Amino acid sequence: MKSIVVLAFFITFQSILACDDGWLSYNGHCYLFSHDIQSWIGSEGVCFHFGAYLAEIDDNAEDMFLQNFVNMFAKTYWVGGTDLSNEGDWIWANSKKHFSRTYDRWQGNEPNNKHGLENCLMLGSFGWNDSTCPSQVNYICEKN
Numbered sequence: 001m002k003s004i005v006v007l008a009f010f011i012t013f014q015s016i017l018a019c020d021d022g023w024l025s026y027n028g029h030c031y032l033f034s035h036d037i038q039s040w041i042g043s044e045g046v047c048f049h050f051g052a053y054l055a056e057i058d059d060n061a062e063d064m065f066l067q068n069f070v071n072m073f074a075k076t077y078w079v080g081g082t083d084l085s086n087e088g089d090w091i092w093a094n095s096k097k098h099f100s101r102t103y104d105r106w107q108g109n110e111p112n113n114k115h116g117l118e119n120c121l122m123l124g125s126f127g128w129n130d131s132t133c134p135s136q137v138n139y140i141c142e143k144n
């Protein structure tokens with residue numbers, strides 16, 4: 001009986017403390033959809049300041065969780081993908097994992113590296129698109 005009470009307390013405690021105020025919980029991780037806009041590099045800095053990182057989309061389930069909120073908020077967001085260091089080789093900035101070994105959901109002809117200047121991953125109602133890193137848009141931070 002005692003262990004059940006302790007367990008119930010633990011579960012309640014965990015769900016209350018799962019994420020900080022304003023962060024959304026999914027599959028053991030916490031996500032912040034920003035209210036402000038930043039460049040991709042600026043976004044990375046803000047997430048880091050929160051002890052987080054620009055969101056890394058590891059699989060379709062996480063992708064759909066984020067996409068639903070992107071559609072609901074009707075804004076465009078930076079997430080943590082980039083090919084800044086090696087054109088065409090997309091990696092997640094925090095974990096350094098290559099998209100080719102994980103998951104991607106590029107839309108249409110993306111990534112098209114338009115004008116040779118698109119090196120950061122943007123998530124919008126359109127899905128995944130590479131865009132120009134200095135553009136100021138909203139961003140999604142993720143915390144383990």
Ligand SMILES: [Ca+2]
Nearest residue numbers: 056057058142
């Ligand atoms: Ca993730």
Ligand SMILES: [Ca+2]
Nearest residue numbers: 083113118119
């Ligand atoms: Ca590029």
Ligand SMILES: [Ca+2]
Nearest residue numbers: 112113129130
């Ligand atoms: Ca593009």
